[in-house]
Amino acid sequence: MLKQILNIDNITMKFGSLVANENVSFTINENEIVSLIGPNGAGKTTLFNCITGYYQPFSGKVTYKDMDITGFTAYKICRLGITRTFQIVQTLKEMTVEENIMTGAFLNTKSRKEAEAITSEIMELTDLTKKKSILGGSLTIVDKKRVEIARSLATKPQILMLDECMAGLNQTEIKDVMNLCLKLKESGLSLLIVEHIMEAIMPISDNIVVLNAGKKIAEGVPSDIVNNDDVIKAYLGDKYHAKSQKS
Amino acid sequence: MVKNKKTLIIIIAVLAALPLIFKSDSFHNIMVLLLIYATLGEAWNIITGFAGQISFGHAAFFGIGAYTSSVLFYRFDISPWVGMVLGGIFAAMVALIISYPTFRLKGSYFAIATLAVAEIIKQLFVSWKFVEGATGISLPIVDDSWLCMEFHTTKLPYIYIALGLFAIVIFVCNYIENSKTGFYLKAIRESHEVAESIGINTTNYKTLAMVISAFISAFAGSLYAQYVLYIDPFMIFTLDISIKIVLLTVLGGIGNIYGPLIGASILIPLSEITRVQLGGTGRGIDLMIFGLLVILVACYQPKGIIGLVNKVAKKFKKEGEGNVEANS
Numbered sequence A: 001m002l003k004q005i006l007n008i009d010n011i012t013m014k015f016g017s018l019v020a021n022e023n024v025s026f027t028i029n030e031n032e033i034v035s036l037i038g039p040n041g042a043g044k045t046t047l048f049n050c051i052t053g054y055y056q057p058f059s060g061k062v063t064y065k066d067m068d069i070t071g072f073t074a075y076k077i078c079r080l081g082i083t084r085t086f087q088i089v090q091t092l093k094e095m096t097v098e099e100n101i102m103t104g105a106f107l108n109t110k111s112r113k114e115a116e117a118i119t120s121e122i123m124e125l126t127d128l129t130k131k132k133s134i135l136g137g138s139l140t141i142v143d144k145k146r147v148e149i150a151r152s153l154a155t156k157p158q159i160l161m162l163d164e165c166m167a168g169l170n171q172t173e174i175k176d177v178m179n180l181c182l183k184l185k186e187s188g189l190s191l192l193i194v195e196h197i198m199e200a201i202m203p204i205s206d207n208i209v210v211l212n213a214g215k216k217i218a219e220g221v222p223s224d225i226v227n228n229d230d231v232i233k234a235y236l237g238d239k240y241h242a243k244s245q246k247s
Numbered sequence B: 001m002v003k004n005k006k007t008l009i010i011i012i013a014v015l016a017a018l019p020l021i022f023k024s025d026s027f028h029n030i031m032v033l034l035l036i037y038a039t040l041g042e043a044w045n046i047i048t049g050f051a052g053q054i055s056f057g058h059a060a061f062f063g064i065g066a067y068t069s070s071v072l073f074y075r076f077d078i079s080p081w082v083g084m085v086l087g088g089i090f091a092a093m094v095a096l097i098i099s100y101p102t103f104r105l106k107g108s109y110f111a112i113a114t115l116a117v118a119e120i121i122k123q124l125f126v127s128w129k130f131v132e133g134a135t136g137i138s139l140p141i142v143d144d145s146w147l148c149m150e151f152h153t154t155k156l157p158y159i160y161i162a163l164g165l166f167a168i169v170i171f172v173c174n175y176i177e178n179s180k181t182g183f184y185l186k187a188i189r190e191s192h193e194v195a196e197s198i199g200i201n202t203t204n205y206k207t208l209a210m211v212i213s214a215f216i217s218a219f220a221g222s223l224y225a226q227y228v229l230y231i232d233p234f235m236i237f238t239l240d241i242s243i244k245i246v247l248l249t250v251l252g253g254i255g256n257i258y259g260p261l262i263g264a265s266i267l268i269p270l271s272e273i274t275r276v277q278l279g280g281t282g283r284g285i286d287l288m289i290f291g292l293l294v295i296l297v298a299c300y301q302p303k304g305i306i307g308l309v310n311k312v313a314k315k316f317k318k319e320g321e322g323n324v325e326a327n328s
Helices: A044-051 A074-080 A097-105 A113-125 A140-155 A171-186 A196-204 A223-225 A231-238 A242-246 B002-021 B025-048 B056-075 B080-102 B108-126 B156-178 B182-189 B192-197 B202-228 B239-252 B260-284 B285-300 B302-327
Strands: A003-013 A018-029 A034-037 A058-063 A080-083 A159-163 A192-193 A206-210 A213-219
Touching: A003 A044, A003 A192, A018 A044, A018 A058, A018 A192, A018 A206, A034 A044, A034 A196, A044 A058, A044 A159, A044 A192, A058 A171, A074 A080, A074 B192, A080 A140, A097 A113, A097 A140, A097 B182, A113 A140, A140 A159, A140 A171, A196 A223, A206 A223, A206 A231, A206 B056, A213 A223, A213 A231, B002 B025, B002 B156, B025 B056, B025 B156, B025 B182, B025 B202, B025 B239, B025 B260, B056 B080, B056 B108, B056 B202, B056 B239, B080 B108, B108 B239, B156 B182, B156 B202, B182 B192, B182 B202, B192 B202, B192 B302, B239 B260, B239 B285, B239 B302, B260 B285, B260 B302
Parallel strands: A018 A213, A034 A192, A034 A206, A080 A159, A159 A192
Antiparallel strands: A003 A018, A003 A058, A206 A213
């Protein structure tokens, strides 16, 4: 039996009269990769921000390991074991790659030596050891994204939330990130991934949640999702949906 | 870090030897002021250089330190050494109280708030009878004594007290820079959002930086009061001091522990020499020259003089390596 780790229950988020998320619910189990997909403006990042404490949801409940964490501040949520990355990469520009990751590593230790040990372990895992003394600001986009994932990992999370970490990467780079995700899953983490690149998402996800216009329109294993009428309509529009034209 | 420590010890040893080599009073005077300003610069560096919160109100903490030790000495005959520590504690408490509302502000709004707070504190002291208001306090003159921190025949003790303070402060800054706190403060400077996302309680860390910074500034203030033996709100809480602290750190190298010392060793001799040479007519010339330097630094080397030094050092190192390769 899979053990549930994060439960999102009827989250609604409004900005004035604009409803960005409406009654979205799903769960993440331990050691599972869940993907959140949907067209632009579907409310994926908003939902991310609601879970990680950057926004206060209008209504609904986020439960992490039987604890209600709705409305907790961002740093508290991170300390509990949920760490996120950002859609627009945010490396600490004036700090080197190593220092970037060490800043994350300091969450669980006060000693510099221990932080350095955690950092070198994570740099090995994310292939950054060679670049450790380059400043965050002068990295390429792939490496920036990698540093961001590494920095999040250094906080030793139980759930890692990646916000479009593959956008703008080429095929080989995407493969690297996919492998990294699988490696992390093997090591016992749960992942929540927001992504547009379907070929990357489908093979690694255990469960997919589809949002459109703020509402959850489908949820299931990848093979079900690709055949789901609502999902195809959401992406292609009613007009171009081959099946609906036939009928 | 170990390398840093060696460099720091050498710098302090050189500073300790200088007044014994050059024995003129005016040189000694420059040394005392230079070390006081360098200490203030280090303090400012913690909150602005490391944590990225621009403060234009550090004269407030400097002044609280100066006033605490002076009032205690003047009214109750309490040794300035005790006053110094109490001044530090008061300033830290004031910083704590100010931090709570002001850290809700971001960027330039925070800078404006610090400016306003310093001005408010100045006005309070101007109209406060107990501290002699606008008349200021002339400290009671006693014979040379370490207990009362007053020396009239020689300036050497002042230099060594100032140097001792500066040495402690620069080592503390070096320690902070290489510790968890230093990393967290820099992360806050670079990005608030990221800092929160990796579990940093940004408000607490910014407040901590502010409190440490205020504590150190107050020590420098007490020492300054004991050195000039007269204080009034207009010379202590003046914007002039706040700005000088900012300028010298920016020129020397913001966010770098050597920056304030380099900046102070340019600005203070400059302002003292122009003051001595030109008297009242030359007022402000030092800041004009200094302003020009700061503009040049801002345009060509935002990391300050220390950035320039590092760049040149790197170049030499590279050329050196090139030569080695060519030889082999």
